[in-house]
Amino acid sequence: MASTAYGDAASPDRVVPRGLRRQALYLLLGFSAGLPFYMFSTVLMLRLQAHEIGLVIIGFFAWVQLLPTFKVLWAPLVDRYQVPGFGRFWGKRRGWIMLAQLGIFSSMAAMAFVSPGDSLALVALFAVLLAFWTTTLEVAADAWRIELAPAQADQAPLAAANLWGYRTAMVAAGSGALLIADQPGWGWTGAYLAIAAAAFAPFPVLAAMRPDPEARGGRWGALTTGLAASVAILLAAMVVTGTVGWLLLGAAGGMGMNGQTNVTPYVLALCMVPFLLMAAALPKIRKLPPTAPARRSLAIGPYIEFFWRYGFMALALMAFVSIYRMGDVLALNLSKPMIRELGYSLSEIGRADSYVALIASIVGVALGGWMAARWRLTWALAAGALFAGLGNFGFVWLAHQPPQEATLYLATALDQFGNGMAGTIFVVYLSLLVDPRHPAAQYAFLSGFAFLLPRLLSGSGGSMVESFNAAGYNGFDLFFLLSGVASLAAILFLPLIGRARPRPRDDDEAAA
Template identity: 60%
Template sequence: MADAGAMEMAVEAAAFARERRAGRPPRSRMALYLLLGFSAGLPFYMFNATLLFRLTRHGVDIVTVGFFAWVALLPAFKFAWAPLLDRYAVPGFARFWGRRRGWIMLAQLGIAASLGAMAATASDRSLPLTALFATLLAFWTTTLEVAADAWRIELAPTAAAQGPLVAANLWGYRSAMVAASGGAIWLSTLGGGDSWGLAYAAIAVIAFLPFPILAAMPPTGEGGGRGVALATGLAASGTALLASGGIAAAIGWAGLRLAVAAGVSAKTNVTIPVLVLALAPFAALAALLPAIRRLAADAPARRSAAIGPYVDLFWSYGFQTLPVLAFVSIYRMGDVMALTLSHPLFNALGYAPAAVGVADSWVTIPASMAGVALGGWLGARAPLGRTLAVGAAMSAVSNWAFAWLARAPVGEPALYGAMAVDQFGHGFAGAVFVIYLSLLVNPRFPGAQYAFLSGFAFLLPRLLAGASGAMAQRWGYDGFFALTGAMSLAAVLLLPVAIRARPRADA
């Protein structure tokens, strides 16, 4: 299957190269990544900002809402299962549509099923059930991203080639993300009552729409009958969905029992223990860095299916890895923190759900797409270091817009203005950042290494996001967003070192 996957990637990459040599924009690839971005972006807000808004509307206290932000920590650990996507294939789907597309189709089934379960439990009477289905939604959304990111890096190994694909992918991702949020909030207001079940069910249906489009595509794997491949893939997917649900439920049940036994409650400060546990695997690799640097080029640790991609990253960049990881860990700080408490801020200020729905759709979609377009264009043509610096400044201003909103007189123009600034700035920074991370990875391990770097990029922000409710309670929303904007701007201090990082010559 590895040889078949390599052949599949070679064919795709050759077609992509021919398009570029012919002077034509890679329209087919851009359309594909617009679709994949839409597929991944659609469910993202549904386990993040929209869910937090839903919980606040149901009277859940702000500290507990902050704990739910830790569901978004799961993507930070996608490196734990990313090597599986490089090593194994989904039966049926992969044989006909290829390994990468097979995983994407399985992930879409998981996304639709998880959203359906969240619709069925939309009353939030059982917060453990809400947390379980939100975690499953985060898992399958992240799995889709891992497969799509690996495919993109294999198809486009240079900054010039990455620019159009990244822009198309983020157009789909961010527009679907904010449209789903605005659409879900608007649907929740229908009938004059609490219609969150309808909102999540509608997003589940829309999230499933790309599946038949992918299933109708011509074969890219070893061929065989489309009907047999589809039936086999659906059977394998059903088994995978049941297994993932059972494993998540068992882990969640055990975690809750341990938390209760330890006396953890909504009033307990668990930020430091969670921080220590989450950083442990990364700290272990950093501690082993001197030994990793001394490994031979053909050392077994570098060839291991489980840890090889991550050992290779530290082996290739050496001590440069540390400032690179520090840079990526704070660059997107503002984006994550703004996402966590922006909607609770709107609720606290008294904005109606209908106004928030308009802000999340008609205002933010064009602003986000404009930011992504400019970021992708400059990232492919201008010096990357300068563009990253501009992105950090824009991310800071985006958060400061919410600090201003917290003190401004309540009015829809103020809300729409703050949201437009936020989405434009974070769209620009996001596009440039994806290009930067994509150029750091070894083409031998595109899925796993990109998963590691992009996961670590959001680890510290999402850890802090779990304590965001307590922070806002202490300093107020204006103080909270002023601080997180300053954190984003601090990335510029590490940029001169991070942008010069190069892999060793014998890598």
């Protein structure tokens, strides 16, 4: 995909120059996407625990993080359509990012004023909306990144800059929210409002940027139209999300599921469904000609194309990506409740999640970016999996130490270093699997599927810990040992997936 000094000539809204300014942009976009993440994951888990919500229900809330897995359902819309007003002046990608930032701000502000003790259902609704708009921002930003830098050497600096911003924001939100919540007079409401205000800060920066080369109309007119359209879209999203949630809760109740149900067997069975469906469909997909409606479809064409290119090797690729980040996803939701049970205060956890986590994460991201650019990718992936697994084992070690901030700092640093390294390498790897003709849809599919199995299991994490305890084991110890081993298991796939090569594009051959 040829690029001009301002990006790709085929997409006029890509107006970011090369070099440091492009990296600075992705530092900003990563920061914008990273701020909300802990607010519907780690921070939310601690807030639920503070309101004496049971561990099993806390585990169920981890399923809010499943939403990015299903971004394939709306990613093609991000590729195809513009946001009214915003897209006309700032271009397709920036238009979607601006809409998503408005959704992030409004959802987080709503969460600030809803207490889990008063209405757990409303907390769940706004947490899902926050996850939805955060994911939409990432879809648009990822598509733009892949279009700007399709080669491995170019991807690594952008991926590293994006993850620096993302992880810096996660640390700022996670530690900042806990430190604010622990202050008299602020509490959880003040914490969520403060992070919502910080998350909205990039919006005026984007609004002040120069217009798309093919912009129509003036800046203020586009801003007014875009804001009006955004209000309508945000309200529609809230109504749809509330309706779907009500139907799902009704269906779960009808099946007899409640806060005491051990859902782990159901989750494991559900995890097998995508692999069985893919295996059944592959023989037919491999025989589809380029003119087949399924390959040309806006809704499913980008996903069909991925399986057409990789054939049965796609099953191995999907299995690998579904377990590579297993360890850190499982640790994310239960590590903080475990640490809280060990006797650490919110302020102590917040300090550990501030400069300690930030420095460790930045070092891990930098080293991971360097390895992804310089090493053979399979070796870099192996190193990332190793350090991610060690981060989980660090929580087991922490549980058997006297409660001291120094030991908490060490365990936090090891976890964040491994996650930063593995995350950067993984982003580069997924980006190189993508067909540049379908960047938003295929990257959304791969990155979403990568977290399907981990997040499904994460939602049953509370049930797993309680089951281990009931069987006479230390539930948290066994949980973190198994999650660390799951990260290391990804290394076993590397000799196979290292040989994966896509088929030549038959439409190119026909044209030749």
